[in-house]
Each structure stands twice: as C-alpha cells, then as structure tokens.
Amino acid sequence: MIDPASLGRHLHDLRAGRGLALSALAEAAGVSVSMLSAIERGEKTPTIVVLSRIADGLGLPVSRLLADLETGRVIVRRAAEQDHIAEPGGWHRTVLTPVVPGVNFEWIRTTLPPGCDAGAFPAYAPGSHEFVAVESGELCLGVGDAEYILAAGDSVYFPADVGHSYANRTGKPCVYFVAALIMRSRSAG
Template sequence: MIDPVVLGRRLHDLRTDRGLALSALATRAAVSVSMLSAIERGEKTPTVVVLSRVADGLGLSLSRLLADLESDRVIVRRAAEQDHVAEPGGWHRTVLTPVVPGVNFEWIRTTLPAGCDAGSFPAYAAGSHEFVAVESGTLWLGVGSAEYVLAAGDSVYFPADETHSYANRGHEPCSYHVAALVMRSRLTHPITSS
C-alpha cells in the first residue's frame, strides 16, 4: 500500500527538483493547486486519473512516479478511506478502488437523485474501457450519439474513447457502478477533488 505522506514527499521532491512552483505543475497537470497541495501534504490520496495527470506534468510515466513506493502487494482500502464526492446537482460518487502503481483502473459507485442529469464527460484516450452496472433505479446512459436506458441489474460495456453521459430521468434515485480502465487522463478542466 502506498503511504500518502511518502507519496506527498516524493511529489514535492520531484516538483522542486525540476524547479516547478506548485502553480506551474498544476497548470501542466490540469489539476488544481489546492488538490496538489493536499496531496503533497499527505492529506489526500489521489485517484489513478489524478496521479496520471501529475506524472504527465512531471514528464514521467505513472509507474516511474510510483516506483519503490509500494510496500505491500495487497492493498486494502477501508470504507472510511474511500473518497466521497458530492457533485453539483445533488449526485454523489464514491471512489472504491485503491491506487495501484501502473494500473489505470477505477471502480466508482454513483448515486443520482430523481430527475438528476450528471452531464457529459469527455472521452478518455483510445484503448480505454468502461463497464457500468445499475444497482437500483433507472439510468439513461449516453455513448456518442446513442442513448441506452438501463434498469436495476442491467450492465453495459463501451469503449470510453467517446463522449458519454449519465442521467436519471426517473422518479426514484438511481445507483450504479462504473469500472473504468483508463489508458491516460482525460483532457478536461482541472480536477478539484479526487
């Protein structure tokens, strides 16, 4: 398991060795200054996507960034350690997976309240994949120009190199899981939360 304090120190050292201010790395990595600062202080454990962006900003591969930081081959992420993010519009997501060096995989549980549109998400790089499984309620999933209506128990796979969207147009909350294999970070606005 990667100790967040050790990871933070490593990021700080790599950044200062390159003569980069926190704001300069934030710009290069498309990650907010506050997020980078919290990671360097060991207060936040970043997702794989965030770490991949930071590695890109430092001119390193993700595996090189995390080299020698892994102290255990089995990584347990307790419920209390999971990242819970409340999004605008009332939807909520929980990042369930621990950060694993060299593995660009995330498993996220999302809950959309009735009538909530989570919006569109830019495509990942070619070779990225997403699997979605609906736990409860009904999910309207857009992939490119197509839309799929998924009920509780339904699952779907799609190449994540297309714009995709999630919405709950029903009258009950919808909970679903997304398992994403990401080849590299998205090119979007800076991430402000993990």
C-alpha cells in the first residue's frame, strides 16, 4: 500500500530537486495547483490518471514516481478517501479504486441527472478497455459513430481507443459504473 504522506513527500522532493515551482509542475502536468498541493501534503490520494500526468510533467515513468513507496499487497480505500468530482452540467463521479503501482485501472460510479449530457470523451491509447454497467435509469452511450441505449442491469464492453460519450435523455436520474483499463493518458481532442 502507498502511504499518501510518503507519496506527497516523495513528489515534493522530486519537484524541488528539479527546481520546479508548484504552479510550474501543475501546468506541465495538467492538474490544478490545489490538487497537486493536497497530494504533496498527503491529504489526497491521486488516481492513476492524475499520477500519470504528474509523472509526465516531471519527465518520469509512473513506476519511477512510485518507486520504493509500496508497503503491502492489499490496498484499502475507505469511502471517505474516494474522490468525489462534481462536473459541469450537474453530473457527479466517484472514483472508487485505490491507486495501484503499475496497474492502470479505474472503477468509477457516475450519476447523470435527468436530461444531462456528460459530453464526448477522446479516445484512450490502443489496448485500453472500458466496461459499463447501468445500475438505474437509462444511459445513452456513444461509441465511435454508434449509439447504444442501456437500461438498468445492462452492461457493455468496448475498446476505449475510440471517442465515446455518455448522456441521460430521460426525466429520471441514471447511475452507472465504468471500469476502465487505461494504457496511458488520453490523447488531446
């Protein structure tokens, strides 16, 4: 298990060793200064995508960023430690998975309010995968040029190396889970 305080100290030392201000690394990594600061203080545990961005900003592979930080094989992420992200348009994501060195996997619970379009997402690198399962409501999933309507209990798999989108076109909330195996950060646009 990676101790957030140890990760924060290690990240701070790497940044300081390169003579980078917090704002410079945040800009290079594409993460907010407040997020980076909270990680360095050990107050937040970043997702693998955020860790990958920080590593890229430092010019390091993720494995080097996490070197010597793993202290056990079982990693527990308590509900209070999960990242809750309120997105524009009223939808909400909760990142359920802990960060595991060398494993580019995320499990996310998303709630789309009635009539909410979460927008289009760019493709991940080849070899990436997404699994989606609808818990309640109805989800309109776009994958490339195709569209799929999924009801409660439905699930789908798709290679995540194509653009995709999520929308709720009904008058009731939609709750769904995404399990994503991400080969590296998303491509731009």
